[in-house]
Amino acid sequence: MNSKRVVITGLGALSALGNDVTSNWENAKQGKSGAAAISYFNAEKFKTRFACQIPNFDPSQRLDRNEIKRSDLYTQYALYTAAEAMEDAGLELSQLESPFDAGVIWGTSQGGMNTFEKEMKEFVGNDLSPRFNPFFIPKYLINMASGVISMKFGFMGINYTSVTACASSNSAIMDAFNYIKWGKAKVIITGGSDSPITEASMGGFNALKALSTRNESPQSASRPFDADRDGFVMGEGAAALILEEYEHAKKRGAKIYGELVGAAMTADAYHLTATHPEGAGAKHCMKLALEEAGLKIQDVDYLNAHATSTPTGDLSEIKAISSLLDGKYDHLHISATKSMTGHLLGAAGAVEAIFCVKAINEGLVPPTINTETLDPAIPEGIQIVTKTAIEKKIKVALSNTFGFGGHNATVVFKEFV
CATH class of the missing domain: 3.40.47.10 (Thiolase/Chalcone synthase)
Structure with missing residues:
Protein backbone atom coordinates (compact mmCIF):
# COMPACT_ATOMS: atom_id res chain seq x y z
CA MET A 1 0.00 0.00 0.00
CA GLU A 259 2.53 18.01 7.74
CA LEU A 260 1.81 15.21 10.21
CA VAL A 261 4.57 12.67 9.66
CA GLY A 262 4.54 10.26 12.59
CA ALA A 263 2.47 9.01 15.51
CA ALA A 264 2.54 6.19 18.02
CA MET A 265 0.84 4.77 21.10
CA THR A 266 2.22 2.56 23.85
CA ALA A 267 1.21 1.44 27.35
CA ASP A 268 3.13 1.70 30.60
CA ALA A 269 1.52 -1.46 32.06
CA TYR A 270 2.51 -0.09 35.44
CA HIS A 271 -0.13 1.76 37.55
CA LEU A 272 -3.70 3.05 37.47
CA THR A 273 -2.75 6.72 37.70
CA ALA A 274 1.04 7.04 37.86
CA THR A 275 3.38 7.08 34.89
CA HIS A 276 6.24 4.59 34.69
CA PRO A 277 8.95 6.04 36.98
CA GLU A 278 11.65 5.67 34.35
CA GLY A 279 9.42 6.75 31.46
CA ALA A 280 9.81 3.42 29.68
CA GLY A 281 6.50 3.59 27.80
CA ALA A 282 6.92 7.26 26.96
CA LYS A 283 10.41 6.70 25.58
CA HIS A 284 9.32 3.88 23.30
CA CYS A 285 6.29 5.87 22.16
CA MET A 286 8.47 8.79 21.05
CA LYS A 287 10.92 6.40 19.42
CA LEU A 288 8.19 4.68 17.40
CA ALA A 289 6.62 7.96 16.27
CA LEU A 290 9.98 9.29 15.12
CA GLU A 291 10.84 6.06 13.31
CA GLU A 292 7.59 6.26 11.37
CA ALA A 293 8.47 9.84 10.44
CA GLY A 294 11.92 8.75 9.29
CA LEU A 295 13.47 11.00 11.92
CA LYS A 296 15.63 10.84 15.03
CA ILE A 297 15.30 12.78 18.26
CA GLN A 298 18.22 14.91 17.02
CA ASP A 299 15.93 16.17 14.23
CA VAL A 300 13.34 17.53 16.67
CA ASP A 301 13.60 21.26 17.29
CA TYR A 302 10.68 21.71 19.71
CA LEU A 303 9.01 19.30 22.10
CA ASN A 304 5.70 20.22 23.73
CA ALA A 305 5.84 18.16 26.90
CA HIS A 306 2.85 16.53 28.55
CA ALA A 307 4.25 17.92 31.83
CA THR A 308 1.16 18.62 33.93
CA SER A 309 3.01 19.94 37.01
CA THR A 310 2.77 16.76 39.08
CA PRO A 311 5.79 15.68 41.15
CA THR A 312 6.23 12.24 39.56
CA GLY A 313 4.81 12.72 36.05
CA ASP A 314 7.07 15.57 35.00
CA LEU A 315 10.21 13.71 36.01
CA SER A 316 9.29 10.44 34.30
CA GLU A 317 8.80 12.31 31.00
CA ILE A 318 12.11 14.12 31.38
CA LYS A 319 13.84 10.79 32.05
CA ALA A 320 12.33 9.39 28.83
CA ILE A 321 13.42 12.42 26.79
CA SER A 322 16.88 12.48 28.36
CA SER A 323 17.39 8.78 27.66
CA LEU A 324 16.55 9.30 23.99
CA LEU A 325 18.84 12.33 23.75
CA ASP A 326 21.73 10.44 25.36
CA GLY A 327 23.30 13.63 26.71
CA LYS A 328 23.05 15.57 23.42
CA TYR A 329 20.74 18.39 24.55
CA ASP A 330 21.90 21.37 22.48
CA HIS A 331 19.40 21.26 19.60
CA LEU A 332 16.13 20.56 21.44
CA HIS A 333 13.96 23.08 23.28
CA ILE A 334 11.14 21.90 25.53
CA SER A 335 8.15 23.73 26.96
CA ALA A 336 4.96 22.87 28.82
CA THR A 337 2.03 25.02 27.73
CA LYS A 338 -0.21 23.51 30.42
CA SER A 339 1.43 26.08 32.66
CA MET A 340 -0.90 28.54 30.89
CA THR A 341 -3.95 26.56 29.71
CA GLY A 342 -4.17 24.17 32.63
CA HIS A 343 -4.66 20.48 31.92
CA LEU A 344 -7.57 19.96 29.50
CA LEU A 345 -7.60 16.18 30.03
CA GLY A 346 -8.77 14.57 26.77
CA ALA A 347 -8.51 17.88 24.90
CA ALA A 348 -4.94 18.64 25.96
CA GLY A 349 -3.19 16.98 23.04
CA ALA A 350 -5.33 18.77 20.46
CA VAL A 351 -4.61 22.23 21.87
CA GLU A 352 -0.93 21.38 22.13
CA ALA A 353 -0.90 20.06 18.56
CA ILE A 354 -2.05 23.48 17.43
CA PHE A 355 0.69 25.13 19.48
CA CYS A 356 3.21 22.86 17.75
CA VAL A 357 1.90 23.78 14.29
CA LYS A 358 1.94 27.49 15.12
CA ALA A 359 5.45 27.18 16.57
CA ILE A 360 6.63 25.74 13.25
CA ASN A 361 4.85 28.45 11.27
CA GLU A 362 6.19 31.37 13.30
CA GLY A 363 9.58 30.06 14.43
CA LEU A 364 8.81 30.55 18.09
CA VAL A 365 8.86 28.29 21.16
CA PRO A 366 6.15 29.25 23.67
CA PRO A 367 7.27 29.43 27.30
CA THR A 368 6.74 27.38 30.42
CA ILE A 369 5.56 29.98 32.92
CA ASN A 370 5.81 29.87 36.73
CA THR A 371 8.90 27.63 36.71
CA GLU A 372 11.25 29.47 39.04
CA THR A 373 13.65 26.73 40.14
CA LEU A 374 14.09 23.60 38.06
CA ASP A 375 13.71 20.34 39.91
CA PRO A 376 17.28 19.34 40.82
CA ALA A 377 16.58 15.83 39.49
CA ILE A 378 16.37 17.22 35.95
CA PRO A 379 19.64 16.55 34.09
CA GLU A 380 21.87 19.56 33.62
CA GLY A 381 21.80 20.79 30.05
CA ILE A 382 18.15 19.95 29.27
CA GLN A 383 16.79 23.08 27.59
CA ILE A 384 13.42 23.92 29.11
CA VAL A 385 12.12 27.28 27.91
CA THR A 386 10.87 29.19 30.96
CA LYS A 387 9.33 32.62 31.58
CA THR A 388 9.44 33.99 28.02
CA ALA A 389 9.16 32.63 24.48
CA ILE A 390 12.25 32.27 22.30
CA GLU A 391 12.65 32.65 18.56
CA LYS A 392 13.99 29.61 16.77
CA LYS A 393 13.74 27.98 13.36
CA ILE A 394 11.51 24.94 13.89
CA LYS A 395 11.30 22.27 11.22
CA VAL A 396 10.07 19.43 13.43
CA ALA A 397 7.88 19.55 16.55
CA LEU A 398 6.87 16.62 18.76
CA SER A 399 3.98 16.52 21.23
CA ASN A 400 3.46 14.04 24.07
CA THR A 401 0.31 13.08 25.96
CA PHE A 402 -0.04 10.49 28.70
CA GLY A 403 -3.20 9.26 30.41
CA PHE A 404 -4.42 7.39 33.46
CA GLY A 405 -4.35 3.68 32.73
CA GLY A 406 -0.83 3.98 31.34
CA HIS A 407 -1.75 5.33 27.91
CA ASN A 408 0.99 7.13 25.94
CA ALA A 409 0.46 8.92 22.63
CA THR A 410 2.98 10.94 20.61
CA VAL A 411 2.52 12.90 17.39
CA VAL A 412 5.21 14.45 15.17
CA PHE A 413 4.67 17.52 12.97
CA LYS A 414 6.96 18.80 10.27
CA GLU A 415 7.35 21.99 8.28
CA PHE A 416 5.58 21.58 4.94
CA VAL A 417 7.91 21.80 1.96
Whole structure:
Protein backbone atom coordinates (compact mmCIF):
# COMPACT_ATOMS: atom_id res chain seq x y z
CA MET A 1 0.00 0.00 0.00
CA ASN A 2 1.40 3.39 -0.98
CA SER A 3 1.43 5.75 1.97
CA LYS A 4 -0.36 9.09 1.45
CA ARG A 5 0.98 12.39 2.78
CA VAL A 6 -1.16 13.97 5.50
CA VAL A 7 -1.28 17.75 5.85
CA ILE A 8 -3.04 20.19 8.20
CA THR A 9 -5.33 22.65 6.44
CA GLY A 10 -7.54 24.04 9.21
CA LEU A 11 -7.32 24.87 12.93
CA GLY A 12 -9.79 25.68 15.69
CA ALA A 13 -9.12 26.25 19.41
CA LEU A 14 -10.91 27.09 22.63
CA SER A 15 -9.32 27.29 26.07
CA ALA A 16 -8.84 29.60 29.03
CA LEU A 17 -6.44 31.58 26.81
CA GLY A 18 -9.14 32.51 24.30
CA ASN A 19 -12.04 31.57 22.07
CA ASP A 20 -10.15 31.10 18.82
CA VAL A 21 -6.76 30.03 17.50
CA THR A 22 -5.37 33.56 17.25
CA SER A 23 -6.10 34.57 20.84
CA ASN A 24 -4.89 31.22 22.19
CA TRP A 25 -1.59 31.48 20.36
CA GLU A 26 -1.01 35.17 21.11
CA ASN A 27 -1.65 34.66 24.83
CA ALA A 28 0.55 31.55 24.88
CA LYS A 29 3.39 33.50 23.22
CA GLN A 30 3.04 36.20 25.87
CA GLY A 31 3.06 33.70 28.73
CA LYS A 32 -0.38 34.47 30.15
CA SER A 33 -2.06 32.25 32.70
CA GLY A 34 -5.72 31.29 32.30
CA ALA A 35 -6.17 30.25 35.94
CA ALA A 36 -8.72 31.97 38.18
CA ALA A 37 -11.24 31.24 40.93
CA ILE A 38 -13.98 28.79 39.91
CA SER A 39 -17.24 30.53 39.02
CA TYR A 40 -19.27 27.54 37.76
CA PHE A 41 -20.22 26.37 41.26
CA ASN A 42 -19.53 27.20 44.89
CA ALA A 43 -16.08 25.72 45.46
CA GLU A 44 -15.69 26.99 49.02
CA LYS A 45 -15.60 23.50 50.55
CA PHE A 46 -13.19 22.06 47.98
CA LYS A 47 -9.46 21.66 48.53
CA THR A 48 -8.88 23.29 45.13
CA ARG A 49 -11.00 26.35 44.40
CA PHE A 50 -9.57 27.49 41.07
CA ALA A 51 -9.25 26.24 37.49
CA CYS A 52 -8.67 27.38 33.90
CA GLN A 53 -12.20 28.25 32.76
CA ILE A 54 -13.02 29.53 29.27
CA PRO A 55 -13.76 33.27 29.46
CA ASN A 56 -17.01 34.58 28.00
CA PHE A 57 -17.88 31.51 25.96
CA ASP A 58 -20.88 32.19 23.72
CA PRO A 59 -21.81 29.08 21.72
CA SER A 60 -24.39 31.02 19.68
CA GLN A 61 -21.53 32.65 17.75
CA ARG A 62 -21.05 29.39 15.83
CA LEU A 63 -23.92 27.07 16.83
CA ASP A 64 -27.67 27.31 16.33
CA ARG A 65 -30.23 27.11 19.12
CA ASN A 66 -31.05 23.42 18.68
CA GLU A 67 -27.37 22.44 18.63
CA ILE A 68 -26.90 24.22 21.94
CA LYS A 69 -30.09 22.87 23.52
CA ARG A 70 -29.35 19.26 22.62
CA SER A 71 -25.62 19.21 23.41
CA ASP A 72 -23.55 18.88 26.53
CA LEU A 73 -20.90 21.53 27.03
CA TYR A 74 -18.12 19.21 25.84
CA THR A 75 -20.01 18.72 22.55
CA GLN A 76 -20.59 22.45 22.21
CA TYR A 77 -16.85 22.98 22.58
CA ALA A 78 -16.23 20.32 19.93
CA LEU A 79 -18.71 21.81 17.47
CA TYR A 80 -17.41 25.32 18.08
CA THR A 81 -13.78 24.46 17.31
CA ALA A 82 -14.69 22.18 14.41
CA ALA A 83 -16.64 25.06 12.86
CA GLU A 84 -13.64 27.39 13.23
CA ALA A 85 -11.33 24.79 11.69
CA MET A 86 -13.67 24.15 8.76
CA GLU A 87 -13.99 27.86 8.08
CA ASP A 88 -10.22 28.25 8.37
CA ALA A 89 -9.70 25.42 5.89
CA GLY A 90 -12.17 26.93 3.42
CA LEU A 91 -13.62 23.45 3.16
CA GLU A 92 -17.15 22.64 2.02
CA LEU A 93 -18.88 19.34 1.39
CA SER A 94 -19.29 20.21 -2.29
CA GLN A 95 -15.49 20.07 -2.72
CA LEU A 96 -15.50 16.34 -1.97
CA GLU A 97 -16.20 13.70 -4.58
CA SER A 98 -18.28 11.85 -2.00
CA PRO A 99 -19.40 12.59 1.59
CA PHE A 100 -18.00 9.15 2.43
CA ASP A 101 -14.50 10.50 1.74
CA ALA A 102 -14.65 12.64 4.90
CA GLY A 103 -14.94 11.60 8.54
CA VAL A 104 -14.57 12.58 12.17
CA ILE A 105 -12.34 11.01 14.81
CA TRP A 106 -12.63 12.83 18.13
CA GLY A 107 -11.10 12.45 21.57
CA THR A 108 -12.51 13.04 25.05
CA SER A 109 -11.82 11.83 28.55
CA GLN A 110 -15.14 12.39 30.32
CA GLY A 111 -17.73 13.13 27.65
CA GLY A 112 -20.95 14.66 29.00
CA MET A 113 -19.95 14.89 32.65
CA ASN A 114 -21.86 18.17 33.11
CA THR A 115 -25.10 16.62 31.89
CA PHE A 116 -24.67 13.44 33.92
CA GLU A 117 -23.95 15.35 37.12
CA LYS A 118 -26.83 17.79 36.60
CA GLU A 119 -29.42 15.12 35.76
CA MET A 120 -28.48 12.89 38.69
CA LYS A 121 -28.70 15.81 41.12
CA GLU A 122 -32.13 16.75 39.83
CA PHE A 123 -33.32 13.13 39.94
CA VAL A 124 -32.17 12.58 43.52
CA GLY A 125 -33.45 15.95 44.68
CA ASN A 126 -36.95 15.65 43.21
CA ASP A 127 -39.08 13.52 45.55
CA LEU A 128 -42.40 14.45 43.91
CA SER A 129 -41.75 13.46 40.30
CA PRO A 130 -38.24 12.17 39.67
CA ARG A 131 -37.52 12.02 35.94
CA PHE A 132 -34.80 12.62 33.40
CA ASN A 133 -34.57 15.05 30.50
CA PRO A 134 -35.35 13.31 27.16
CA PHE A 135 -31.94 14.46 25.90
CA PHE A 136 -30.10 13.01 28.93
CA ILE A 137 -28.66 9.97 27.13
CA PRO A 138 -27.64 11.61 23.83
CA LYS A 139 -26.13 14.57 25.69
CA TYR A 140 -23.89 12.61 28.04
CA LEU A 141 -22.79 9.80 25.69
CA ILE A 142 -19.03 9.93 25.24
CA ASN A 143 -19.19 9.42 21.46
CA MET A 144 -21.73 12.14 20.78
CA ALA A 145 -19.32 14.93 19.82
CA SER A 146 -17.96 13.00 16.83
CA GLY A 147 -21.49 12.09 15.75
CA VAL A 148 -22.80 15.64 15.99
CA ILE A 149 -19.79 17.08 14.13
CA SER A 150 -20.47 14.68 11.25
CA MET A 151 -24.12 15.73 11.19
CA LYS A 152 -23.24 19.41 11.14
CA PHE A 153 -20.93 19.10 8.12
CA GLY A 154 -22.42 16.09 6.33
CA PHE A 155 -19.32 13.92 6.68
CA MET A 156 -20.40 10.29 6.19
CA GLY A 157 -17.07 8.47 6.38
CA ILE A 158 -15.23 7.00 9.37
CA ASN A 159 -16.71 8.29 12.63
CA TYR A 160 -15.87 7.40 16.22
CA THR A 161 -14.44 8.62 19.51
CA SER A 162 -11.09 7.76 21.05
CA VAL A 163 -11.00 7.46 24.85
CA THR A 164 -7.56 7.07 26.41
CA ALA A 165 -7.93 9.52 29.32
CA CYS A 166 -5.53 12.46 28.91
CA ALA A 167 -4.01 10.92 25.78
CA SER A 168 -7.39 10.86 24.00
CA SER A 169 -6.96 13.61 21.45
CA ASN A 170 -3.47 12.51 20.44
CA SER A 171 -4.89 9.00 20.01
CA ALA A 172 -7.63 10.49 17.81
CA ILE A 173 -5.10 12.48 15.77
CA MET A 174 -3.02 9.35 15.26
CA ASP A 175 -6.01 7.36 14.07
CA ALA A 176 -7.07 10.12 11.68
CA PHE A 177 -3.51 10.28 10.36
CA ASN A 178 -3.51 6.54 9.72
CA TYR A 179 -6.88 6.43 7.94
CA ILE A 180 -5.78 9.15 5.53
CA LYS A 181 -2.29 7.67 5.11
CA TRP A 182 -3.85 4.31 4.22
CA GLY A 183 -6.12 5.90 1.61
CA LYS A 184 -9.34 5.23 3.54
CA ALA A 185 -10.30 8.92 3.80
CA LYS A 186 -9.48 12.21 2.11
CA VAL A 187 -10.41 14.53 4.98
CA ILE A 188 -10.89 13.97 8.71
CA ILE A 189 -11.86 16.45 11.40
CA THR A 190 -9.94 15.41 14.49
CA GLY A 191 -9.07 16.78 17.91
CA GLY A 192 -10.66 16.62 21.33
CA SER A 193 -12.82 18.32 23.92
CA ASP A 194 -13.53 18.10 27.64
CA SER A 195 -15.51 20.18 30.15
CA PRO A 196 -14.33 18.77 33.48
CA ILE A 197 -14.72 21.78 35.78
CA THR A 198 -17.56 20.20 37.77
CA GLU A 199 -18.01 19.29 41.41
CA ALA A 200 -17.56 15.57 40.72
CA SER A 201 -14.41 16.04 38.65
CA MET A 202 -12.77 18.53 40.97
CA GLY A 203 -13.70 16.48 44.03
CA GLY A 204 -12.48 13.27 42.46
CA PHE A 205 -9.14 14.65 41.36
CA ASN A 206 -8.73 16.28 44.77
CA ALA A 207 -9.27 12.88 46.36
CA LEU A 208 -6.45 11.54 44.18
CA LYS A 209 -4.26 14.44 45.38
CA ALA A 210 -3.60 15.25 41.72
CA LEU A 211 -4.58 18.94 41.77
CA SER A 212 -2.60 21.91 42.97
CA THR A 213 -4.05 23.50 46.12
CA ARG A 214 -2.28 26.81 45.65
CA ASN A 215 -5.55 28.70 46.21
CA GLU A 216 -3.85 31.90 47.28
CA SER A 217 -2.11 32.21 43.89
CA PRO A 218 -4.02 30.42 41.09
CA GLN A 219 -2.10 32.00 38.22
CA SER A 220 1.20 30.63 39.49
CA ALA A 221 -0.13 27.21 40.48
CA SER A 222 0.68 25.31 37.27
CA ARG A 223 4.47 25.12 37.34
CA PRO A 224 5.79 22.17 35.33
CA PHE A 225 9.32 21.02 36.18
CA ASP A 226 9.50 23.42 39.13
CA ALA A 227 11.00 22.10 42.36
CA ASP A 228 7.94 23.37 44.24
CA ARG A 229 5.17 21.98 42.00
CA ASP A 230 2.23 20.41 43.83
CA GLY A 231 -0.19 19.14 41.16
CA PHE A 232 -1.98 20.19 38.01
CA VAL A 233 -4.55 22.89 37.36
CA MET A 234 -7.80 21.69 35.81
CA GLY A 235 -8.57 23.20 32.43
CA GLU A 236 -11.34 22.91 29.87
CA GLY A 237 -11.82 23.47 26.17
CA ALA A 238 -11.26 21.91 22.78
CA ALA A 239 -9.25 22.04 19.61
CA ALA A 240 -9.85 20.78 16.09
CA LEU A 241 -7.53 20.07 13.18
CA ILE A 242 -8.51 19.42 9.58
CA LEU A 243 -6.26 16.63 8.36
CA GLU A 244 -6.26 16.19 4.62
CA GLU A 245 -4.61 14.00 2.05
CA TYR A 246 -1.99 16.16 0.35
CA GLU A 247 -3.10 15.69 -3.26
CA HIS A 248 -6.68 16.49 -2.30
CA ALA A 249 -5.60 19.65 -0.48
CA LYS A 250 -3.38 20.66 -3.39
CA LYS A 251 -6.16 20.14 -5.92
CA ARG A 252 -8.54 22.49 -4.11
CA GLY A 253 -5.83 25.09 -3.48
CA ALA A 254 -5.89 24.81 0.29
CA LYS A 255 -3.38 26.60 2.47
CA ILE A 256 -1.21 24.12 4.34
CA TYR A 257 -0.01 24.74 7.88
CA GLY A 258 2.26 21.74 8.12
CA GLU A 259 2.53 18.01 7.74
CA LEU A 260 1.81 15.21 10.21
CA VAL A 261 4.57 12.67 9.66
CA GLY A 262 4.54 10.26 12.59
CA ALA A 263 2.47 9.01 15.51
CA ALA A 264 2.54 6.19 18.02
CA MET A 265 0.84 4.77 21.10
CA THR A 266 2.22 2.56 23.85
CA ALA A 267 1.21 1.44 27.35
CA ASP A 268 3.13 1.70 30.60
CA ALA A 269 1.52 -1.46 32.06
CA TYR A 270 2.51 -0.09 35.44
CA HIS A 271 -0.13 1.76 37.55
CA LEU A 272 -3.70 3.05 37.47
CA THR A 273 -2.75 6.72 37.70
CA ALA A 274 1.04 7.04 37.86
CA THR A 275 3.38 7.08 34.89
CA HIS A 276 6.24 4.59 34.69
CA PRO A 277 8.95 6.04 36.98
CA GLU A 278 11.65 5.67 34.35
CA GLY A 279 9.42 6.75 31.46
CA ALA A 280 9.81 3.42 29.68
CA GLY A 281 6.50 3.59 27.80
CA ALA A 282 6.92 7.26 26.96
CA LYS A 283 10.41 6.70 25.58
CA HIS A 284 9.32 3.88 23.30
CA CYS A 285 6.29 5.87 22.16
CA MET A 286 8.47 8.79 21.05
CA LYS A 287 10.92 6.40 19.42
CA LEU A 288 8.19 4.68 17.40
CA ALA A 289 6.62 7.96 16.27
CA LEU A 290 9.98 9.29 15.12
CA GLU A 291 10.84 6.06 13.31
CA GLU A 292 7.59 6.26 11.37
CA ALA A 293 8.47 9.84 10.44
CA GLY A 294 11.92 8.75 9.29
CA LEU A 295 13.47 11.00 11.92
CA LYS A 296 15.63 10.84 15.03
CA ILE A 297 15.30 12.78 18.26
CA GLN A 298 18.22 14.91 17.02
CA ASP A 299 15.93 16.17 14.23
CA VAL A 300 13.34 17.53 16.67
CA ASP A 301 13.60 21.26 17.29
CA TYR A 302 10.68 21.71 19.71
CA LEU A 303 9.01 19.30 22.10
CA ASN A 304 5.70 20.22 23.73
CA ALA A 305 5.84 18.16 26.90
CA HIS A 306 2.85 16.53 28.55
CA ALA A 307 4.25 17.92 31.83
CA THR A 308 1.16 18.62 33.93
CA SER A 309 3.01 19.94 37.01
CA THR A 310 2.77 16.76 39.08
CA PRO A 311 5.79 15.68 41.15
CA THR A 312 6.23 12.24 39.56
CA GLY A 313 4.81 12.72 36.05
CA ASP A 314 7.07 15.57 35.00
CA LEU A 315 10.21 13.71 36.01
CA SER A 316 9.29 10.44 34.30
CA GLU A 317 8.80 12.31 31.00
CA ILE A 318 12.11 14.12 31.38
CA LYS A 319 13.84 10.79 32.05
CA ALA A 320 12.33 9.39 28.83
CA ILE A 321 13.42 12.42 26.79
CA SER A 322 16.88 12.48 28.36
CA SER A 323 17.39 8.78 27.66
CA LEU A 324 16.55 9.30 23.99
CA LEU A 325 18.84 12.33 23.75
CA ASP A 326 21.73 10.44 25.36
CA GLY A 327 23.30 13.63 26.71
CA LYS A 328 23.05 15.57 23.42
CA TYR A 329 20.74 18.39 24.55
CA ASP A 330 21.90 21.37 22.48
CA HIS A 331 19.40 21.26 19.60
CA LEU A 332 16.13 20.56 21.44
CA HIS A 333 13.96 23.08 23.28
CA ILE A 334 11.14 21.90 25.53
CA SER A 335 8.15 23.73 26.96
CA ALA A 336 4.96 22.87 28.82
CA THR A 337 2.03 25.02 27.73
CA LYS A 338 -0.21 23.51 30.42
CA SER A 339 1.43 26.08 32.66
CA MET A 340 -0.90 28.54 30.89
CA THR A 341 -3.95 26.56 29.71
CA GLY A 342 -4.17 24.17 32.63
CA HIS A 343 -4.66 20.48 31.92
CA LEU A 344 -7.57 19.96 29.50
CA LEU A 345 -7.60 16.18 30.03
CA GLY A 346 -8.77 14.57 26.77
CA ALA A 347 -8.51 17.88 24.90
CA ALA A 348 -4.94 18.64 25.96
CA GLY A 349 -3.19 16.98 23.04
CA ALA A 350 -5.33 18.77 20.46
CA VAL A 351 -4.61 22.23 21.87
CA GLU A 352 -0.93 21.38 22.13
CA ALA A 353 -0.90 20.06 18.56
CA ILE A 354 -2.05 23.48 17.43
CA PHE A 355 0.69 25.13 19.48
CA CYS A 356 3.21 22.86 17.75
CA VAL A 357 1.90 23.78 14.29
CA LYS A 358 1.94 27.49 15.12
CA ALA A 359 5.45 27.18 16.57
CA ILE A 360 6.63 25.74 13.25
CA ASN A 361 4.85 28.45 11.27
CA GLU A 362 6.19 31.37 13.30
CA GLY A 363 9.58 30.06 14.43
CA LEU A 364 8.81 30.55 18.09
CA VAL A 365 8.86 28.29 21.16
CA PRO A 366 6.15 29.25 23.67
CA PRO A 367 7.27 29.43 27.30
CA THR A 368 6.74 27.38 30.42
CA ILE A 369 5.56 29.98 32.92
CA ASN A 370 5.81 29.87 36.73
CA THR A 371 8.90 27.63 36.71
CA GLU A 372 11.25 29.47 39.04
CA THR A 373 13.65 26.73 40.14
CA LEU A 374 14.09 23.60 38.06
CA ASP A 375 13.71 20.34 39.91
CA PRO A 376 17.28 19.34 40.82
CA ALA A 377 16.58 15.83 39.49
CA ILE A 378 16.37 17.22 35.95
CA PRO A 379 19.64 16.55 34.09
CA GLU A 380 21.87 19.56 33.62
CA GLY A 381 21.80 20.79 30.05
CA ILE A 382 18.15 19.95 29.27
CA GLN A 383 16.79 23.08 27.59
CA ILE A 384 13.42 23.92 29.11
CA VAL A 385 12.12 27.28 27.91
CA THR A 386 10.87 29.19 30.96
CA LYS A 387 9.33 32.62 31.58
CA THR A 388 9.44 33.99 28.02
CA ALA A 389 9.16 32.63 24.48
CA ILE A 390 12.25 32.27 22.30
CA GLU A 391 12.65 32.65 18.56
CA LYS A 392 13.99 29.61 16.77
CA LYS A 393 13.74 27.98 13.36
CA ILE A 394 11.51 24.94 13.89
CA LYS A 395 11.30 22.27 11.22
CA VAL A 396 10.07 19.43 13.43
CA ALA A 397 7.88 19.55 16.55
CA LEU A 398 6.87 16.62 18.76
CA SER A 399 3.98 16.52 21.23
CA ASN A 400 3.46 14.04 24.07
CA THR A 401 0.31 13.08 25.96
CA PHE A 402 -0.04 10.49 28.70
CA GLY A 403 -3.20 9.26 30.41
CA PHE A 404 -4.42 7.39 33.46
CA GLY A 405 -4.35 3.68 32.73
CA GLY A 406 -0.83 3.98 31.34
CA HIS A 407 -1.75 5.33 27.91
CA ASN A 408 0.99 7.13 25.94
CA ALA A 409 0.46 8.92 22.63
CA THR A 410 2.98 10.94 20.61
CA VAL A 411 2.52 12.90 17.39
CA VAL A 412 5.21 14.45 15.17
CA PHE A 413 4.67 17.52 12.97
CA LYS A 414 6.96 18.80 10.27
CA GLU A 415 7.35 21.99 8.28
CA PHE A 416 5.58 21.58 4.94
CA VAL A 417 7.91 21.80 1.96
